[in-house]
Amino acid sequence: IDTVKDAFIERNNHKNRTISYLKADVEGYELKTLPQWIEKGTLRQVDQVAMEFHLAALHGKNRFKELLQAVKDMYLMGFRLISYEPNPVTGPQTMKNTGSYYPYFEVVFMKDNVWNSVDQ
DSSP states (O other): OOOHIIIIIITTTOTTSOBSOEEEOOTTOHHHHHHHHHHHTGGGGBSEEEEEEEOTTTTSTTHHHHHHHHHHHHHHTTEEEEEEEEOTTSOOEEETTTEEEOSEEEEEEEEHHHHHHHHO
8 A cells, every 4th residue: 555655745746745634534543554654754745734534443352542643643743622513323322331422433634833824
């Protein structure tokens, strides 16, 4: 499988360009791909990232901690969560003694520098 860096950035000659908006739907591999993109620096030249998350088994095998770490790492890179939309098709999952959550949702992260340029 090609990486974002190989498939989109390098092949399309975007090495020295800023990508305004990257939409990714990796069908259940979000907690594998997002940390890789962060670690390899793929998101350094991206201003906004939109992803659909599939986290039906969020509270098993440290997946919740992995999600929190990925969001923290995005924050440290200057990304801020600007949109969260649960996918109501499957409905919320109920968790014993803790309530419920939507396992499928879309998020958009935007870098601070994009907000700063809008204000000027």
